[in-house]
Amino acid sequence: MASIQKRPNGSWRARYRDENGKEHSRHFPYRNAPTPGAKGRRAGDSAQEWLDSVTASIVTGRYVDPDAGRVTLQTFFDDWSQRQVWATGTATAMSLAVRSFDPSVELARLRRSHVEAWVKRMTTDGLAPGTIKTRVNNVRAVLRAAVRDKLIATDPSDGVTLPRLRKAEHAMSIPTPETVGAVLSASEPWMHAYVTLAAFAGLRLGEASAVQVSDIDFLRRTLHVRRQVQRAPGGTIAVTPPKYGSERDVFLADELLEILARHIETQGVRGEEQWIFVGAHGEPPHQNTISYHWRKTLVAAEVEHFKLHDLRHFYASGLIAAGCDVVTVQRALGHAKATTTLSTYSHLWPTAADRTRAAASGLIRSALPSLADSSRTADAGNA
Template sequence: MASIARRPDGTYRPRYRDATGKEHARHFKRKVDAQRWLDEVTASIVTGQYVDPAAGKITFRSFFDDWSQRQVWAAGTVTHMNLVARSVTFADVPLKAVRGSHVEAWVKAMHTDGLAPLTIANRFTAVRTIFRAAVRDRRITSDPTADVSRPPKKPSSREQHIEVPTLEDVSKLLAVTDPRMRAYVGVCAFGGLRLGEASAVRVDAIDFLKRTLRVERQVQYKPGFGAEVKDPKHGSKREVFIADELAEMLARHIAEHGTSAEGWLFYNGAGRPLPPSTVDSWWQRTVKAAGVAGLHIHGLRHFYASGLIAAGCDVVTVQRALGHARPSLTLDVYSHLWPTAEDRTRKASAAMLRDVLARSADSLRTEVVS
């Protein structure tokens, strides 16, 4: 039901009722403007595009808090989305009042703060997902990010930088680290495991005869629950072809330090896998002692990848060794790749490990002589 009434003051008052029976009205000086508004509303109702004007009064923050509770997300996605929602500069702005300029200012602020292009692009995508959900939920008529250019994921050639430790750096790390964590450095630097994957290595995942290491799980921090063991990120389950020297390092670790009752190689006093906080504390002490403070443990994974690439491994080989879901992800991080096979992957890792061990032995002999 819709109508237009002329008021005593000469203005026109169009009104209509929505599907719930709620009445809506506005005032215009000209009847033609009142009729245009009423026609637009009627058309949106007929086409199923109608949005209650009051629905968009909810703030971005409030909508996200409500909407996110209904989503089925992995723990990592929950953490990421909550971080993104807290980072926007328009969290307390009503949804219907958010403009493309708000989004552009937020993107510019992240760039000014020095965030990596990939981080900015991922956060932008997350916010676009939230606004599109608001459109589907009939909270707003359009997505304010639609007219904003998506930030590039890749930095320019001048900005792009991958933190890759040198052979000397890895040699120093092996020399100064806690003996119980030497094999931890090994599986990261010569097996390409992520921190959480290395923490979740069990003895039954190692095939010493075939010289393989199965990556089947990871340790991840879950807010409010602490560390938990779960499946690795999508596409990351894999079998790593390890060098003879790494297999020997792991065997020596088991012989000298044992495993937990459940078979974990790296565990705490309770027999559980090392939580990320414990690993981070150990790592900070280790890089400081090695004189490479500031090096992130993920740099060991880059060290492994760069060694494979330098030895001529093709993109698919490196992708599988690192547990990337798609070759494109590998190419996003690493550039020049050449054809290879499994034996060359193992050979490349062996060559790196032998060189590092030789440097470590030379360093120890020099210290003894002096």
């Protein structure tokens, strides 16, 4: 229900009730004008326009109670986050993103300019484009939840320009087999098996730390990835399920099985869970522990610094070079979707040009064996 009424003092009052029956009103004051009553009529028109806009927002489902958005971003996040089903790492990342934005600002006062200034500040501070994108997406999730709860009408982060990400083929670092061999040779005895799981099974750092003896099926030559280790507040560890879609079985090479068997025999296992890698207090190692030993290993190997996670790229590149299809690589790496695998490694698969040349070469060699033989003879002579 809505109405407009002229007051005795010449002002106009527009009123309406929202879907919860709460009454809202706004006054449009009368002001003197050269033509008597002219300003009063314009005030009445303004009241009608305001009421029309409110009615339109109600009809289109975009109505927001003017008082609803007066809570701060942090207050809304604290309440909303309690209802979310998140892994520990996700909860930590979400909280960090909100704190780095402006948690004290009221939702109703948020503007696109706030988000743009925040992105600019992170860029100036030297954060990587990928990190900035992740933080903006995390805050955007909170803002969109506020839109769904009708605390704000629109998401102020929508359409904000982010720093350009480097293309995967330029951003990705893949160590050479020689580099991986040097690192393995320089690894401490307990670290040797850890590196092999990353390089030849594609395990993430947290997944490798969480391997138990029972996860290794020596008969079927399979490793069951069922959990991961994450660093919890206070420097402790949290053992959680792997990332969504990452629980999987990895088929192991015979050589890797021999390395794991020798590791278990010489290094032993710890605890009732039979962890094969151990950090402080008999628990599996967390990220800081592994990072420390990884840096030591790189120094000992005298190789250029690269991330332990790059060994996962090394494994993926090997599968692709051997002719494995997208789904095979996806399942081996534990990607939830094949699109993730493609967006990360599409540049490693042979292109149409590569396949066309290889096919044409095969046709030539089958149809003109003498030409193929002369080509091989010429190549031998050049060598």
